[in-house]
Amino acid sequence: EPEVTQTPSHQVTQMGQEVILRCVPISNHLYFYWYRQILGQKVEFLVSFYNNEISEKSEIFDDQFSVERPDGSNFTLKIRSTKLEDSAMYFCASSGQGGDQPQHFGDGTRLSIL
Amino acid sequence: GENVEQHPSTLSVQEGDSAVIKCTYSDSASNYFPWYKQELGKRPQLIIDIRSNVGEKKDQRIAVTLNKTAKHFSLHITETQPEDSAVYFCAASSMNYGGSQGNLIFGKGTKLSVKP
Numbered sequence: 110e111p112e113v114t115q116t117p118s119h120q121v122t123q124m125g126q127e128v129i130l131r132c133v134p135i136s137n138h139l140y141f142y143w144y145r146q147i148l149g150q151k152v153e154f155l156v157s158f159y160n161n162e163i164s165e166k167s168e169i170f171d172d173q174f175s176v177e178r179p180d181g182s183n184f185t186l187k188i189r190s191t192k193l194e195d196s197a198m199y200f201c202a203s204s205g206q207g208g209d210q211p212q213h214f215g216d217g218t219r220l221s222i223l
Numbered sequence: 224g225e226n227v228e229q230h231p232s233t234l235s236v237q238e239g240d241s242a243v244i245k246c247t248y249s250d251s252a253s254n255y256f257p258w259y260k261q262e263l264g265k266r267p268q269l270i271i272d273i274r275s276n277v278g279e280k281k282d283q284r285i286a287v288t289l290n291k292t293a294k295h296f297s298l299h300i301t302e303t304q305p306e307d308s309a310v311y312f313c314a315a316s317s318m319n320y321g322g323s324q325g326n327l328i329f330g331k332g333t334k335l336s337v338k339p
Binding site: 142144150151152153154157164165167200211212213214215216217 | 257259265266267268269272312314325326327328329330331332
């Protein structure tokens, strides 16, 4: 069964540094999402992406965040100047077109800001 | 915006018993309600979902019910097994203009422990 893959599995970064999290969605999917989960808390929506532009974004997704689909397979989340509170598990998800297509999640990247 | 409440936060059952987890949502435009199972340190995995044009859906030991009028939906697991132990999240979303789902709004999760 095809899967969403994410790299790296764990990223440790100094506060203030830029970080890029990478995702390869399922190949025939058209909708891409980033979520985050602070340890022990619920999964929170960050941003959705379709047709090379952002469809929706949450209040969490401020000017420090950006997303990009640099080629036909990768989908990236960039945090420009990381803060301690950015420490979380970041999940990428993708879904196909059609209202009956569920979102499939990757294994996540654990981001630790020191 | 949408708000999803989930309870209980923890649930402990004996192997073989049933488990029920309940969620309520606030936005009447929500029309898609998935349930995800998350084992420690792993990805959320979709276990069952239901759309607003259906009142109940069943898949082996797992069933989900939806009451649109009351804006609540529930997950039912029968004949629980130790491997059912995990955190379960409900979520709600609405179909967006492109014909796929909008963003998922998750509940806070229920930690289910099944004791052998």
